[in-house]
Amino acid sequence: MRCLRSVCYIENASSMKIKRIPVKSSAGPYSVVSGSGVIRRAAQEIAALGRFSSVHVVSSPKVWRAVGKTVHRGLRLSKGSAVHFFDDAESAKNLRSVEQIARSLCRAGADRRSLVIAVGGGVVGDVGGFAAAGFLRGVKLVHIPTTVVSQVDSSIGGKTGVNLPEGKNLVGSFYPPQLVLTDPELLRTLSDREFRGGLAEVIKHAIIADAPMFAILERDMEKILHRDRHVLASLIPRNVEIKARVVSRDEHESGLREILNFGHTFAHALESVTKYLRYQHGEAVAWGMIAAAFLGHELGVTLADDVSRIVSLIRRLLGPLAPWPRVPPSAMLNAMRSDKKARAGILRFVLSPRIGEARSYDTVPLHVVERVLHFTPRLITASDKHARGRRG
Numbered sequence: 001m002r003c004l005r006s007v008c009y010i011e012n013a014s015s016m017k018i019k020r021i022p023v024k025s026s027a028g029p030y031s032v033v034s035g036s037g038v039i040r041r042a043a044q045e046i047a048a049l050g051r052f053s054s055v056h057v058v059s060s061p062k063v064w065r066a067v068g069k070t071v072h073r074g075l076r077l078s079k080g081s082a083v084h085f086f087d088d089a090e091s092a093k094n095l096r097s098v099e100q101i102a103r104s105l106c107r108a109g110a111d112r113r114s115l116v117i118a119v120g121g122g123v124v125g126d127v128g129g130f131a132a133a134g135f136l137r138g139v140k141l142v143h144i145p146t147t148v149v150s151q152v153d154s155s156i157g158g159k160t161g162v163n164l165p166e167g168k169n170l171v172g173s174f175y176p177p178q179l180v181l182t183d184p185e186l187l188r189t190l191s192d193r194e195f196r197g198g199l200a201e202v203i204k205h206a207i208i209a210d211a212p213m214f215a216i217l218e219r220d221m222e223k224i225l226h227r228d229r230h231v232l233a234s235l236i237p238r239n240v241e242i243k244a245r246v247v248s249r250d251e252h253e254s255g256l257r258e259i260l261n262f263g264h265t266f267a268h269a270l271e272s273v274t275k276y277l278r279y280q281h282g283e284a285v286a287w288g289m290i291a292a293a294f295l296g297h298e299l300g301v302t303l304a305d306d307v308s309r310i311v312s313l314i315r316r317l318l319g320p321l322a323p324w325p326r327v328p329p330s331a332m333l334n335a336m337r338s339d340k341k342a343r344a345g346i347l348r349f350v351l352s353p354r355i356g357e358a359r360s361y362d363t364v365p366l367h368v369v370e371r372v373l374h375f376t377p378r379l380i381t382a383s384d385k386h387a388r389g390r391r392g
Helices: 039-046 061-075 097-106 122-137 148-154 192-209 211-219 221-225 227-251 256-261 264-273 281-298 304-318 329-336 364-389
Strands: 003-004 007-010 019-024 030-034 055-059 081-084 116-118 140-145 159-164 167-174 180-183 349-351 359-361
Touching: 007 329, 019 227, 019 264, 030 227, 030 329, 030 364, 039 061, 039 140, 039 180, 055 061, 055 122, 081 097, 097 122, 097 159, 116 122, 116 159, 122 140, 122 148, 122 159, 122 167, 140 148, 140 359, 148 192, 148 227, 148 281, 167 221, 167 264, 167 281, 192 227, 192 256, 192 281, 192 304, 211 227, 221 304, 227 256, 256 264, 256 349, 256 359, 264 281, 264 329, 264 349, 281 304, 281 349, 281 364, 329 364
Parallel strands: 030 180, 055 081, 055 116, 116 140, 140 180
Antiparallel strands: 003 007, 007 019, 019 030, 159 167, 349 359
16 A cells, blocks of 8 residues: 555555545544445455444435445445335435434444445445434444445535425435445446436536536547446546545535535425426536526626636536426526525525536526526527537
């Protein structure tokens, strides 16, 4: 093992580099161990955390069918271990699912010295993490993320929680894990839609904090879409480092961490008004980033060339987006007022002055937001029709 600054590198058996990326939290530091083959080290990494009375995996039937055998071998689960399933659809990210998991843990004999391992995407991590935070007032937690979104974003930083009919992620807690194991090999079973949708968070990180990575995404689009293992092996840890750096400096979203919500004020409203049934989270974030880029331009914050690059990259990497819902701007604005960043009813938006930078703005005129809500879907739809006409 060798270390460079705060990141340690471990050579694994296949000579691929495994990175150990530290994250600071109020509950103590933890590591994100990232690289191809990490899952085969899972039992060893977890054993280093200490002894547990029992181990409980929280996942979904869909995830377990795809990666369960691989994860089971890596964890070397004993007979006393249990696997608890729940529906990981965004529409099931609610308090009922938390109760279901907690009761299942009770029936399986989990106690305060038990370990919960959340295996899945963002919904599994958020709901399973919230269940771990609340069960017996908190049991130890490990994340094994299996989607692009969860590997580069949601598994890092300690956010857990569920949705209410009134809005996204309105009930939850900051509950950092003991460890995150991120293996790009677990992404192989993702559908094309799931994989592309997850790239929205990668684009977001590039826009807010890493202009050179944005250029890499533009250059290596085809390799990324073909899931080139070498590209992913460098891209995923790079995103983990961005997220880790931000949340280590601002764990509870009191300032800097807000930049991670670029595009999310629009995205959460889109998910809410469609009752979490139309979009995968990454797809909503993609629309949200396009709208945020347009809003930034309308306010004189974001340069036209940067808007063009942002919109172009999103559409190249993610392909055709699910249609914008047929709801009036007023409905979207009402949904936005439930956003966690809103203060005293005043909407706050994360905007990008230039690719590689972002900050929050809270003096955005509502009529400008309404104008962006009106013309964003029309501009994209018109552009799609023009592109189809040219191909025809």
